[in-house]
Amino acid sequence: MTDLLRPHAVATPxxxxxxxxxxxxxxxxxFDHAVPNPAYLHPLQAAVARGRVTDIDTRPAEELDxxxxxxxxxxxxxxxxxxxxxxxxxxxxxxxxxxxFLGAVIAETPEIARQAAxxxxxxxxxxxxxxxxxxxxxxxxxxxxxxxxxxxxxxxxDVDLAxxxxxxxxxxxxxxxxxxxNPMEPHSTVALWQDATLTLYDSTQGAHPVRTxxxxxxxxxxxQVRVIAPHVGGGFGSKxxxxxxLILAALAARELPGHWxxxxxxxxxxxxxxxxxTPTIQRVRLAADHEGRLSGIGVDAVEQTSRFKEFAEQTGIxxxxxxxxRNRRSTHRLAPLDVPVPSWMRAPGECPGMFGPEVAMDExxxxxxxxxxxxxxxxEPHVDPESGKPFSSRNLIACLRDGAHRFGWDGRDPTPRxxxxxxxxxxxxxxxxxxxxxxIPGSAATVRYLGEGRYRVEVSATDLxxxxxxxxxxxxxxxxxxxxxxxxxxxxDTALPVATVAGGSSGTISWGSTIVEAARIFRHEYGDNPSxxxxxxxxxxxxxxxxxxxxxxxxxxxxxxxxxxxxxxVRVPRLLGVFAAGRIINPxxxxxxxxxxxxMGLSMALHEESVLDPRFGxxxxxxxxxxxxxxxxxxxxLDAHWIDEDDPHVNPLGAKGIGEIGIVGTAAAIVNAAYxxxxxxxxxxxxxxxxxxx
Ligand code: MOS
Numbered sequence: 001m002t003d004l005l006r007p008h009a010v011a012t013p014x015x016x017x018x019x020x021x022x023x024x025x026x027x028x029x030x031f032d033h034a035v036p037n038p039a040y041l042h043p044l045q046a047a048v049a050r051g052r053v054t055d056i057d058t059r060p061a062e063e064l065d066x067x068x069x070x071x072x073x074x075x076x077x078x079x080x081x082x083x084x085x086x087x088x089x090x091x092x093x094x095x096x097x098x099x100x101f102l103g104a105v106i107a108e109t110p111e112i113a114r115q116a117a118x119x120x121x122x123x124x125x126x127x128x129x130x131x132x133x134x135x136x137x138x139x140x141x142x143x144x145x146x147x148x149x150x151x152x153x154x155x156x157x158d159v160d161l162a163x164x165x166x167x168x169x170x171x172x173x174x175x176x177x178x179x180x181x182n183p184m185e186p187h188s189t190v191a192l193w194q195d196a197t198l199t200l201y202d203s204t205q206g207a208h209p210v211r212t213x214x215x216x217x218x219x220x221x222x223x224q225v226r227v228i229a230p231h232v233g234g235g236f237g238s239k240x241x242x243x244x245x246l247i248l249a250a251l252a253a254r255e256l257p258g259h260w261x262x263x264x265x266x267x268x269x270x271x272x273x274x275x276x277x278t279p280t281i282q283r284v285r286l287a288a289d290h291e292g293r294l295s296g297i298g299v300d301a302v303e304q305t306s307r308f309k310e311f312a313e314q315t316g317i318x319x320x321x322x323x324x325x326r327n328r329r330s331t332h333r334l335a336p337l338d339v340p341v342p343s344w345m346r347a348p349g350e351c352p353g354m355f356g357p358e359v360a361m362d363e364x365x366x367x368x369x370x371x372x373x374x375x376x377x378x379x380e381p382h383v384d385p386e387s388g389k390p391f392s393s394r395n396l397i398a399c400l401r402d403g404a405h406r407f408g409w410d411g412r413d414p415t416p417r418x419x420x421x422x423x424x425x426x427x428x429x430x431x432x433x434x435x436x437x438x439x440i441p442g443s444a445a446t447v448r449y450l451g452e453g454r455y456r457v458e459v460s461a462t463d464l465x466x467x468x469x470x471x472x473x474x475x476x477x478x479x480x481x482x483x484x485x486x487x488x489x490x491x492x493d494t495a496l497p498v499a500t501v502a503g504g505s506s507g508t509i510s511w512g513s514t515i516v517e518a519a520r521i522f523r524h525e526y527g528d529n530p531s532x533x534x535x536x537x538x539x540x541x542x543x544x545x546x547x548x549x550x551x552x553x554x555x556x557x558x559x560x561x562x563x564x565x566x567x568x569x570v571r572v573p574r575l576l577g578v579f580a581a582g583r584i585i586n587p588x589x590x591x592x593x594x595x596x597x598x599x600m601g602l603s604m605a606l607h608e609e610s611v612l613d614p615r616f617g618x619x620x621x622x623x624x625x626x627x628x629x630x631x632x633x634x635x636x637x638l639d640a641h642w643i644d645e646d647d648p649h650v651n652p653l654g655a656k657g658i659g660e661i662g663i664v665g666t667a668a669a670i671v672n673a674a675y676x677x678x679x680x681x682x683x684x685x686x687x688x689x690x691x692x693x694x
Contacts, residue, residue, distance in 0.1 A: 003516050003652040004583075009474040009484045010653075013588035017470045017489075018231065018463070027231040030188040030203040035260035038190075039068050041252050042113035043245075043269070044103035044120055046095040049129035049617030050338045053093040053102060053122060061105050061116035069255045070120070072103035076251055080219030085309040086341050087217045089244045090251065095124060096308040097340045098617040099272025101244055106252045106261060129338040131617040133304040135173075135281045137335035140302065143312035146332050147348060150314050154386070157327030159285060162296030166287035170363045174284060174356035175684045176667075178610040179277040180270070180619070181345045182629055183464075185233025187274050188264035189246055193253035199226045200249070203233065205240040206501035207460050207494045213242035218250055229492040232464045236600075237344030238274045239464075240503040245273060271622035275343030276610065278303045280315050282356035287327070292368040292375045294325035299357060305334045306341040313342065314349035318434055318664075319357050321550065324381035338617055344503065346600060347660035350435050358431035358668035359683065362675065371414065372430050372672070373400045384550030392549035392649035395580035396432060399556040402643055403430070403578035407558040416679035424562040424571075427677025433555030433577070433665035437656045438504035441540045443511050444497035445518040447480065450488065451532035455480055457518070458490040461511040462502040466659060467589030468511075474586060475512040475653065479519035481528075497537065505553075505657025508585060513652045514540045545649040553656040555579035557598070557665040560636075561673035568689030572602055572670060573636035580645045582656040590658050594640035597662020603630035605667035609686050 004010055021027035044056075058070040073090040082088035089101045102122060107113035130137075143152050163169050190201040198220060204210045207227040215222045232239065249263040265273060280303050287296035301315035316330030345351075365372040377397050383390050404410060412428060413419075419426040445459040457476040463469040469491060477484040490496050499511055518538030526534045560574035577598050584590045607628040610619045621627045640662065647654055667685060674692075675681050682691045 004478050007478050009477040010585050011583065014470055014474055014484060014586055015588065016467055017473060029185050029231050029233055030190060030201045030229065031262060031264050033190055033201040035190060037259050039106050039108065039256055039259040039261050040110040040113045041104050041106050041249060041261050041263040042110070042117040043101050043248060044072070044117055044122065046098055046100040046102050046124065048095060048124050048126045049098045049131055051095045051124040051126040053095065054125050055123040056103065057121040060119035064112060064116045064119065066108040066112040067105060067116045068108065069106045069252065070103065071251060071255065077254065079217050081216045084217065086244055087214070087242060087247050089247050097272065097306060097338055099340065101248055104248050104252055106256060129617055131337050131339050131612060132614050133279050133281065133335050133337065135302045140333040140335055143310060143332060143334050146312040146314040150317055153331045154320055155329040159296045159298040159327045159329045162287040162327035163285050166295055167290050168288050168364065168367050170284070170286040170360045170367065172284060172360060172363065172683055174282045174359060176280045176352040176355055177608065177685050178279040178612065179345060179604060179608050180610050180627065181236040181238035181275060182627065183234030183236055183238065186265045186267060186270055187239065187243060187245055189249045191249040191253035191261045193250070193257050197224050197226065198250055198253065201228050202246070203239060204229050205235045205462050205464060205503055207462065207492055208498050209501045210242050210246065211494050214246050214250065217247055225494070227494045229462060232462055235464050236346045237348065237503060240344050240501050241275070243274055267624060268622045271610065271619045272340050276340065277345035277348065277352065278313050278342040280313070280352045282315060284356040284360040286360050286364050288364055288368065290368065292364065292370045292378050294323055294379045296327040297323060297325045298328065299330045301331065302333045302335065304337050304339065304342065306339050307336040309341045311342045313352070315353040317349045318353045320386040321384055321552065322357065322432065322434060323379040324385055328385065346597065346663050347435060350660065350664045354433065354664050355668050355685065358665055359671050362429065362672040363681065373404055373409065376400060376432055387550055389548065389550045392545065392551045393645055393647040394552070394554060395643055395645055396554040398643050399554055399578040399580050402641065403556040403558050403576055406578065406641065407576045409558065416676055423565045425565055425677040426560070426562050427673045427675065429559050429561065429669045429672030429676055431557050431665040431668035431672060433557050433661055435505055435553050435657060435661035435664055437551035437553065437650050438506035439543055439546065439651050440500045440506045440510045441542065443499040443514040443540045444537060445514045446497055446535060446537045447518045447522040448535040449530040449532055453482065454486050454488060455482065456488045456490065457515060458496045459511050459514060460493055460496040460499040461491040461507060463491060464502055466593060467586060468502065468507055471508050471585045471589060472512060472515060476515050476519065479516045505659040505661070509651045509653055509655050509657060510540055514538060516652045517541045541652065543651055549649050551650055553579065553581040553661050555661055555665065557669040559669040559673040561670055561677050563674055563677045563692050568692035570606055570674065570687055570689060572606070575602060575636070575638050575666065577640045577662060579640065579642045579661060581642060581658050581661060582645050582647045582650055583654040584642055585653065585655055591640050593658045594662040595638050597660060598638060598640065598666050599630055599635055601663040601666020602635065602670065604663070605670040605685060605687055607634065607686060
């Protein structure tokens with residue numbers, strides 16, 4: 001169903017249309033919007049992980065000059081719905097996690113709000129809490145489904161039997177750490193409640209999804225809520241769902257009609273209020289013959305959720321579809337803890353869920369005496385192992401071969417500890433990557449002729465810094481058969497036609513296909529010589545091929561790792577990713593997405609880890625001084641390539657998503673390279689230096 005057969009703007013490296021506004025500081029982020037009569041909110045937070053508030057003394061705060069209001073569960077209005085327990089704040093005296101909102105101070109300046117908040121005395125009757133994930137947690141339970149709607153457990157054949165009878169087995173436990181999304185722009189919202197309408201300048205991955213989530217909580221019709229988000233400084237999933245700060249700001253705005261209430265989470269507050277990636281404990285089993293042909297694949301994952309609201313990460317999903325094997329199983333178990341609710345972080349499911357299996361594949365290659373690329377090629381399935389459907393396109397092998405060539409893999413001696421440079425042990429490693437094609441229906445777009453060859457195209461999409469604004473303009477230009485400079489694009493506003501969330505690497509393909517449809521209808525109705533004001537609308541076209549095919553992007557990640565023999569210091573001088581993701585709409589922004597994902601994968605492998613204090617239930621390294629995100633000095637030569645992949649089935653653009661696949665497999669490639677360098681197999685992320693010192 002590919003419509004853009006002869007692309008012009010598409011597939012060219014158009015520079016970001018918002019680049020000048022970004023670098024000159026004129027692109028308004030949520031908190032930047034100049035508003036009359038601002039008020040500033042500072043939250044009150046729980047200092048214990050579980051308990052009941054027995055007293056809140058707000059008088060010292062209320063007596064401070066410049067304080068406009070103090071909200072607690074005692075005076076906050078009843079919410080219209082408590083269905084989403086994360087959003088149902090200030091409705092009772094219960095404390096469900098440390099850092100939970102217990103109230104807010106709103107004042108004329110941020111400084112007064114913060115000082116006043118520090119004067120509020122909160123007394124809590126503390127209860128015993130559980131905050132540590134353990135594989136043998138006594139209350140492990142089986143969720144009904146895993147994110148978003150996958151079956152919790154799947155089984156074909158008998159993995160236990162396959163493992164017992166196999167010539168070679170790998171049966172190991174792998175763990176990934178607790179990670180926090182840390183976009184540059186903290187979660188921020190600016191709220192005005194006036195004439196029964198709530199207006200928000202918000203930092204979000206979806207203006208319409210935010211409105212849909214918060215309107216029922218506040219007892220409003222969606223049409224009474226307007227959300228505006230023209231520029232967003234990253235999200236990585238943490239702004240893909242509505243968090244409680246939106247409700248706190250809205251309640252404050254309702255208390256103070258006519259005031260714009262400004263609320264930006266501090267970096268520290270983000271560590272308890274903006275979601276995070278659950279730690280995972282994965283038992284991975286591979287059963288194979290001497291030639292490395294898999295007869296069994298098993299992944300049993302244990303993860304955490306909060307006790308008050310469930311989030312079940314789909315860690316076992318990639319193992320269901322990655323390699324051929326007659327016997328397979330995947331399971332998910334959740335430990336309910338007194339912690340904030342986990343949520344999406346770049347490639348939920350795929351990212352942690354490819355770590356264990358892709359390290360296990362490396363262990364199997366070693367056990368079989370096989371090159372790890374050859375092992376993967378031998379286990380390439382002819383159809384999707386889970387559904388039995390053919391893949392619309394699957395070019396994992398092409399990525400592995402192309403990457404091997406570019407990286408200089410051929411002739412690699414597989415023996416660990418075989419290469420050194422002075423005191424540095426040097427190794428190389430590889431891992432596969434994959435991410436599903438999420439083509440999401442439900443968006444709408446309009447095309448209006450402005451005269452003089454110019455068109456206005458509107459869809460309430462979000463540009464998180466990914467380049468979506470630029471890429472959508474390219475798609476609109478080709479769909480209308482005009483130059484990119486003729487397109488004026490409107491995005492990020494619920495006053496525009498509805499759009500789905502910027503999540504699941506779905507944005508470009510879903511919104512872009514919607515624009516293609518609107519442009520097709522426009523040309524059908526008005527031809528090539530429209531009159532000023534002519535307008536047409538379209539919705540996301542259905543893709544009947546989605547029923548017939550399994551659709552995924554694939555990739556291969558290569559890493560060179562150096563480990564210092566004396567100190568254990570780990571460096572990654574080289575990372576290479578080769579991807580097969582359908583048509584690449586903009587090579588410039590695509591490359592940024594892919595190397596950005598790979599950098600985040602490097603960061604996950606070596607640096608990032610949210611360290612829990614089990615006594616109090618909070619993350620102790622809750623700032624950039626101690627939660628280290630890879631910086632320039634941590635990143636060596638980094639390169640991303642893609643193969644020409646022509647997939648006529650995925651959508652009218654022939655494109656797959658690229659926002660998330662870059663992070664998938666990177667950590668496994670680094671661990672595999674570290675093993676090759678040192679002979680030490682690390683199965684617990686992050687790969688810190690102590691793991692090499694015996
Ligand atoms: Mo992304 S984690 O799908 O918002």
